[in-house]
Amino acid sequence: MPGVRTLTTRLTPVWVPAAALAYAAAAIVAVPRGQAPLRTYAGASTPAFALDLTAGLALLAAGSVAWIQPRLRRTASLTLLAGVVWFAPDWEGWEGGPTIVRSLGVVTAPIFLALVLHLTLGYPSGRVRPRSARLALGAAYSIAGVVGIGWALFRDPFADPGCWRYCGANAFLLHGDAGLALGLRDAWLRAALALGLLLAVAAVLRIAVAHRDDRRRLLPVLAPAALVGLAEAAYAVALWRTRFEDPRQTQFALVFAARSLSTAALGLGLVWGALAVRRARAAVDRLAAELRATPPAGALADRLAATLRDPQLEVAYWLPNLQRYVDGRGAEVEPPVARNGRVTTPIVRGGDPVAVVVHDDTLLDGETLGEAMGASAQLAVDNERLNAEVVARLGDLRESRARIIEAADAERRRLERDLHDGAQQRLLALSFDLRLAAAAASSGGDAGTAGLLASAVEETQTALDELRDLARGIYPAILTEAGLGAALATLADSAPIAVTLDDVPDARYAPAVETTAYVAVLEAIDDATSRGASFADVRVRRREDRLVVTVDDDGRPRASELTRLEDRVGALGGRLELDQRALRAEIPCA
Amino acid sequence: MRVVVADDLLLTREGIAHLLDQSGIEVVAQAADADSLLRHVRLTTPDVAIVDIRMPPTHTDEGLVAAQQIRADHPEVGVLVLSQYVEPSYAMRLLEEHPERIGYLLKDRVFDAALLVDALRRIDDDETVIDPTIVSMLVGRRRRDDPLSDLTPREREVLGLVAEGLSNRAIAGRLFVTERTVEAHIQQLFLKLRLDTNPDSHRRVLAVLAYLRSAS
Numbered sequence: 001m002p003g004v005r006t007l008t009t010r011l012t013p014v015w016v017p018a019a020a021l022a023y024a025a026a027a028i029v030a031v032p033r034g035q036a037p038l039r040t041y042a043g044a045s046t047p048a049f050a051l052d053l054t055a056g057l058a059l060l061a062a063g064s065v066a067w068i069q070p071r072l073r074r075t076a077s078l079t080l081l082a083g084v085v086w087f088a089p090d091w092e093g094w095e096g097g098p099t100i101v102r103s104l105g106v107v108t109a110p111i112f113l114a115l116v117l118h119l120t121l122g123y124p125s126g127r128v129r130p131r132s133a134r135l136a137l138g139a140a141y142s143i144a145g146v147v148g149i150g151w152a153l154f155r156d157p158f159a160d161p162g163c164w165r166y167c168g169a170n171a172f173l174l175h176g177d178a179g180l181a182l183g184l185r186d187a188w189l190r191a192a193l194a195l196g197l198l199l200a201v202a203a204v205l206r207i208a209v210a211h212r213d214d215r216r217r218l219l220p221v222l223a224p225a226a227l228v229g230l231a232e233a234a235y236a237v238a239l240w241r242t243r244f245e246d247p248r249q250t251q252f253a254l255v256f257a258a259r260s261l262s263t264a265a266l267g268l269g270l271v272w273g274a275l276a277v278r279r280a281r282a283a284v285d286r287l288a289a290e291l292r293a294t295p296p297a298g299a300l301a302d303r304l305a306a307t308l309r310d311p312q313l314e315v316a317y318w319l320p321n322l323q324r325y326v327d328g329r330g331a332e333v334e335p336p337v338a339r340n341g342r343v344t345t346p347i348v349r350g351g352d353p354v355a356v357v358v359h360d361d362t363l364l365d366g367e368t369l370g371e372a373m374g375a376s377a378q379l380a381v382d383n384e385r386l387n388a389e390v391v392a393r394l395g396d397l398r399e400s401r402a403r404i405i406e407a408a409d410a411e412r413r414r415l416e417r418d419l420h421d422g423a424q425q426r427l428l429a430l431s432f433d434l435r436l437a438a439a440a441a442s443s444g445g446d447a448g449t450a451g452l453l454a455s456a457v458e459e460t461q462t463a464l465d466e467l468r469d470l471a472r473g474i475y476p477a478i479l480t481e482a483g484l485g486a487a488l489a490t491l492a493d494s495a496p497i498a499v500t501l502d503d504v505p506d507a508r509y510a511p512a513v514e515t516t517a518y519v520a521v522l523e524a525i526d527d528a529t530s531r532g533a534s535f536a537d538v539r540v541r542r543r544e545d546r547l548v549v550t551v552d553d554d555g556r557p558r559a560s561e562l563t564r565l566e567d568r569v570g571a572l573g574g575r576l577e578l579d580q581r582a583l584r585a586e587i588p589c590a
Numbered sequence: 591m592r593v594v595v596a597d598d599l600l601l602t603r604e605g606i607a608h609l610l611d612q613s614g615i616e617v618v619a620q621a622a623d624a625d626s627l628l629r630h631v632r633l634t635t636p637d638v639a640i641v642d643i644r645m646p647p648t649h650t651d652e653g654l655v656a657a658q659q660i661r662a663d664h665p666e667v668g669v670l671v672l673s674q675y676v677e678p679s680y681a682m683r684l685l686e687e688h689p690e691r692i693g694y695l696l697k698d699r700v701f702d703a704a705l706l707v708d709a710l711r712r713i714d715d716d717e718t719v720i721d722p723t724i725v726s727m728l729v730g731r732r733r734r735d736d737p738l739s740d741l742t743p744r745e746r747e748v749l750g751l752v753a754e755g756l757s758n759r760a761i762a763g764r765l766f767v768t769e770r771t772v773e774a775h776i777q778q779l780f781l782k783l784r785l786d787t788n789p790d791s792h793r794r795v796l797a798v799l800a801y802l803r804s805a806s
Contacts, residue, residue: 417649424674425599432605432701439703464698468674478677481650486679493678493803498732535734 017064020080024060027087028053030094039093039165041256044247051260052090058267059083066274069281074126075119079270082115086263093165103171106155107148110188113195113232114140116266120203120225123218124273133202140195147188155181162243192236199229220272224265231258298328300384304357312342314358317385322392325356328384330391347381354385401571402512409475409515416475424467431460476518483507484514488521488538495525497553498535505542513589516568517549520576520585523565524551527583531555545590546574551583591714594619594634596627596653597642597672602697606640609703615710622646624656631660631667637714642697643673643680654680661688668713672697678724678803685718685796693719693755718755718795725753728802737783745779748772753798758790 038044042052063080066072085108091097092105117140122128128137156176157163162185170176203226210218235255239245246252305313316325316336325333336356338344343360346353438453471477479487485504492499508514521538528536533555541548557580565585569576574587593615597603600622607617619630623646631639639660643653657669668691671684681694693713699721700706709719729738729750738746744765751761758776762769773789780789787797 420644420674421649425601428698428701429601429605431698432601435701435703436608461698468676472675477650477675478679482677482679486677489679489803490677493727493731494676495732498734500734535732 016067016076016080020060020064020083023084023087024057027056027090030090030097037095038247039095040090041247041252042090043093044253048247048253048256048260051257051264055260055263055267056083056086058264058271059086060267062267062270062274065271069274069277072124072126072274072277075122075124075270076274078115078119078122078126079267082112082119083267085109085112085115088112089165099169100171102166102168103152106157106166106170107152107172110144110147110192111141113192113199114144116225116228116232117195117199117202119266119270120199120206120222120229123221123225124277136198136202140198143188143191143195147184147191150184151181155184162245164245189236189240193233193240196229196231196233196236200226200233201229203229217273217276220269221266222269224262224269227262228259228266231255231262235259298384298387300328300380303380308359310360312358312360315355315381315384316358317355317388318353319385319389319392320352322389322396324392326388326392328388330388330395332392349378349382355381398571398573401567402573405516405568405571406512409512412475413477413480416471416477419467419471419474420477424464424471427460427464427467431457431464434460479514479518480511484509484517484540487514487518488540491518491522491525492538495536496529497525497533499525500535500537502537502539504538504540505547507542509547509589512572513547513587516572516574516587517547517585519568520549520565520583520587521551523562524553524583527558527562528553528555528581531558533581542589543586545588547587547589549583549585549587553581555581557581591615591638591710592618592634592636593710594621594627594630594636594639596621596624596630596639596645596656598622598645598649599642602642606700606706609701609706610710613703613707615707624652627656628659631664635664636667638668638670638691638710640670640672640700640710643671643675651680654683657684657692658687661692665691668692668710670695670709670713670719672700674698676721676723676727678728678799681720681724682796682799682803685799689792689796690716690718694721694724695719696721696723712755712757712760715757716792717757717760718792720753720755720795720799722750722754725750725799728753728799731802740782741779745775745782748775749779749798752776752794753802755795 040052042049059079060083063076063078063083066076066079069076088105088109090105092102092109094102094105114137118128118137119126121133121137128134152170152172153174154177155170156173156178157167157170159176159178160167160181203222207215207218207222207226238251238255247256301313301315304315305311314333314336315328316333317328318325325335327333336344336358338358341360342358345357345359347355347357434453434457438450438457441447441450441453476487476490478490483506485501485506488501488504492501509517517540521540524538525536528551531553533553536551536553539548539550558578562576562578562583566576569585569587572587574585576586577584593610595603595606595610595617597606603620603622607620610617618634618636621627621630627639627641627645630636639657641653641657641660643651645652645656653671653673657671660667660669665688669684670693671680672695673680674697676696684692684694691713693709695706695709712719729746738749741749747765748761751764756764758769758772762772765772776789780787783801785797785801787794
């Protein structure tokens with residue numbers, strides 16, 4: 001739900017980025033430059049100062065940017081903390097700064113490596129899933145914590161011969177123990193070497209196992225993280241080789257440069273990642289807005305008319321397959337022409353005209369219209385045109401189905417009439433002649449011939465009866481002549497089961513409607529009879545613009561469909577519902 | 591007896607005229623369509639007009655309409671309608687307005703001279719003629735809880751003959767019983783079927799036909 005997300009974004013507490021900004025400003029002011037005695041790397045040279053600041057500020061900036069994206073909140077916290085801790089050695093070397101601040105700098109510095117490891121293992125969500133990774137991370141935090149607290153409680157800088165950043169009083173000192181402090185330092189350097197290498201390996205491993213699409217996303221953060229790990233490992237090695245750290249020594253200067261640059265790169269990678277998330281969100285918001293703006297099929301002309309303030313505006317779609325113009329609802333329209341101050345502007349897609357807009361020529365010209373149509377409107381045009389084509393085709397199909405039914409009915413009517421006027425009349429004439437001949441033979445005393453002729457008369461009568469039934473089966477003439485009520489009454493008279501008729505309207509309907517209603521009843525009675533029914537109750541009612549035929553019977557449950565009837569009813573745009581012992585046909589009759 | 595014959599087919603017209611001629615019935619005019627039929631009826635005032643139901647121009651129910659018009663304009667002229675359809679609705683439509691001097695026969699019966707002449711004489715005697723095929727279809731119609739199952743075979747037979755339009759005297763003649771016996775049967779079956787029409791009226795044919803069609 002974009003609306004809710006927008007709200008969350010708007011309500012994001014801004015104090016976090018603000019605090020980060022304030023901290024960065026404080027660090028810039030406090031980090032000393034070119035003073036003697038030398039107590040920080042930043043103080044060693046202007047490039048070192050720039051490197052130091054760049055690295056720390058990059059992390060703080062990345063944290064602030066990421067903080068705005070709710071789903072990056074954890075990563076943002078870690079990044080901000082890393083940025084804060086990055087400056088810890090500078091606070092320690094703050095000549096003239098408060099003891100508590102300088103002591104805090106000493107204590108917190110080891111956390112940096114653990115935070116970067118956390119970032120590496122958890123990026124981008126900040127959540128660390130695999131158990132092994134969680135264990136390693138826990139160990140890293142524990143070691144950093146133990147070393148930090150150990151230094152806080154037992155290291156007396158004054159008694160440390162290697163001290164150079166701050167050799168004054170330790171604000172947290174519980175008991176000065178030079179041996180323990182030295183032991184902690186040795187332990188930390190080993191741990192820092194191990195953690196640095198672990199960080200590098202973890203970062204490389206994550207890049208290696210990531211899916212190709214994920215890799216593109218992870219690389220900008222994890223590659224610098226691996227370098228940070230290597231640089232921190234190198235730092236630990238350098239410190240291991242001498243107890244006396246000196247920023248002016250080449251090896252320390254180089255290691256610092258490596259640490260700063262890799263950290264700065266990590267910060268930039270995180271910024272890039274946060275912005276990518278933001279870009280994706282914005283794109284989705286745009287798409288959602290466009291989708292909301294896409295009018296429903298059939299409404300585009302109205303929408304355009306309202307937008308352009310031209311109430312007479314029309315949109316006609318060209319359907320090349322059907323060779324006709326239709327409106328947005330699929331109804332055929334006249335080919336659009338320009339007249340009475342109205343002009344036509346074609347909308348062209350891939351070189352083919354897909355639609356024509358008829359609009360007021362004083363309001364806008366064709367070019368402006370093309371420009372005004374954004375991606376969303378283009379989509380709406382395609383959408384509506386496809387819809388219109390489907391509706392138009394459906395209409396064609398329905399008409400053609402109805403025509404097929406009507407043609408078949410007309411053919412049956414013609415056949416019935418041919419039988420009536422042809423074969424039946426000839427048989428009648430034959431029977432007349434036979435009767436005359438029989439009478440003549442009889443009066444002439446030829447009993448044998450008279451008998452033969454009499455039986456021929458019988459045969460002819462049987463043929464006439466059968467022909468009459470056949471003709472009625474082909475098409476009941478009374479349906480055309482007297483309507484549905486009379487036709488259904490005769491059907492009920494001659495049905496093999498008891499048929500009751502209710503509510504059959506006297507009104508006349510279109511031949512196709514009457515025939516379909518008649519066939520529905522006929523097939524329902526046949527079907528009921530085949531299912532062993534003893535009766536069928538027929539009801540025909542007019543319900544608004546539909547003729548509703550229902551037939552209920554007492555036969556065995558229906559097992560088969562009445563496909564032919566369903567097709568016939570469907571051809572007129574009606575509906576056939578079948579129950580176990582009930583049939584309901586709705587036939588449009590308006 | 592003087593008769594007008596109307597049928598659009600010359601063959602049928604001539605055939606009927608020939609039969610009637612041989613039976614001593616005078617054919618005063620022949621008509622090929624409804625208009626000329628009405629003209630001949632007006633000019634000759636026959637005893638009975640024989641009318642085919644299907645005639646020009648639409649070949650639907652012109653004959654039926656003409657028959658009703660003759661009965662309305664010339665009550666003294668009887669009408670025998672011929673049809674190729676076994677349609678009780680047509681027969682009942684004829685009876686509804688003028689229940690006597692009218693008949694409905696299937697066309698294939700008219701070449702049976704005896705039957706045709708009998709029908710004409712009955713119509714001329716103010717009776718009604720309904721084709722036996724139609725009557726047997728209606729009597730044999732399927733019904734739920736058929737009230738006709740309470741009738742004796744003889745009562746059923748009488749019911750059918752009443753529906754065919756026969757008078758009590760004619761029924762008695764057919765069944766070789768006295769007219770009083772026929773009257774008793776009719777009283778009895780009207781009672782059983784709860785038919786509330788006066789069993790002796792001209793309207794009893796229509797009432798019986800309607801009953802046969804509607805009884806469920």
